[in-house]
Amino acid sequence: MANMAKAEIGVIGGSGFYSFLDDVTEVQVDTPYGAPSDSLFLGEVAGRRVAFLPRHGRGHHLPPHRINYRANLWALRSVGARQILGPCAVGGLRPEYGPGTLLVPDQLVDRTRTRVGTYFDGLPLPDGTVPNVVHVSLADPYCPAGRAAALKAARGRDWEPVDGGTLVVVEGPRFSTRAESLWHRTQGWSVVGMTGHPEAALARELELCYSSLTLVTDLDAGAETGEGVSHDEVLRVFAANVDRLRGVLFDTVAALPATEERDCPCASALGGMDPGFPLP
Numbered sequence: 001m002a003n004m005a006k007a008e009i010g011v012i013g014g015s016g017f018y019s020f021l022d023d024v025t026e027v028q029v030d031t032p033y034g035a036p037s038d039s040l041f042l043g044e045v046a047g048r049r050v051a052f053l054p055r056h057g058r059g060h061h062l063p064p065h066r067i068n069y070r071a072n073l074w075a076l077r078s079v080g081a082r083q084i085l086g087p088c089a090v091g092g093l094r095p096e097y098g099p100g101t102l103l104v105p106d107q108l109v110d111r112t113r114t115r116v117g118t119y120f121d122g123l124p125l126p127d128g129t130v131p132n133v134v135h136v137s138l139a140d141p142y143c144p145a146g147r148a149a150a151l152k153a154a155r156g157r158d159w160e161p162v163d164g165g166t167l168v169v170v171e172g173p174r175f176s177t178r179a180e181s182l183w184h185r186t187q188g189w190s191v192v193g194m195t196g197h198p199e200a201a202l203a204r205e206l207e208l209c210y211s212s213l214t215l216v217t218d219l220d221a222g223a224e225t226g227e228g229v230s231h232d233e234v235l236r237v238f239a240a241n242v243d244r245l246r247g248v249l250f251d252t253v254a255a256l257p258a259t260e261e262r263d264c265p266c267a268s269a270l271g272g273m274d275p276g277f278p279l280p
């Protein structure tokens with residue numbers, strides 16, 4: 001593959017993160033699981049080669065439960081990405097996490113229902129290879145190096161982040177009821193989103209570093225007293241913060257270790273276990 005079609009870092013997020021970059025190369029990638037959400041858009045940030053993937057596709061036509069998460073992570077790894085950043089919009093579950101809060105989670109709770117969350121399902125791939133049944137640890141779902149880079153980047157731009165917290169991922173596309181939201185809050189969870197799972201789990205299975213930067217766009221139904229979450233409000237707050245978040249993301253990219261210098265557990269998540277197929 002030509003160098004222009006390679007990347008070392010992947011960013012799964014909206015088109016606002018790459019649309020203004022110079023010299024962006026659009027690359028279509030196919031995978032054994034079908035097509036990813038969109039083309040990959042490869043460009044350079046702070047001297048690092050980055051592949052951007054619009055999680056919901058250009059034009060935002062894919063709802064969270066129909067995103068082909070397996071294809072997305074596979075495609076990013078196949079162009080060389082080994083460290084993934086997954087920024088996403090979330091609802092705050094505590095009054096103090098109001099709109100504009102940047103929270104870098106350290107834990108994850110999966111409350112999705114219909115998504116395929118593994119590559120290791122024992123079902124044959126199109127080329128006939130059959131994945132083994134492998135169990136990886138997801139005790140700490142996020143890369144410590146990626147989290148540290150994100151926290152440092154945010155502070156460097158005077159955006160004091162919340163360091164740690166639990167992202168609960170719901171199926172969507174609807175928002176939570178008040179009872180669900182109150183339950184999430186009383187569990188001690190911090191923010192609620194719709195895409196953080198299975199992204200983190202699939203990244204771990206492919207020995208990719210993955211970290212998330214969550215931007216609170218609204219207080220979830222159980223943490224506010226008004227009408228509940230509206231899609232328009234989510235979009236408005238996200239748009240108001242996308243420039244800031246892009247700056248933090250780019251500084252995070254710059255602060256990530258070189259691929260060959262990764263010394264976090266993510267890089268050896270399989271611990272030598274044979275997945276039954278070559279990693280892309």
Ligand SMILES: [Zn+2]
Pocket residue numbers: 143144145146208209210262264265266267
């Ligand atoms: Zn890592």
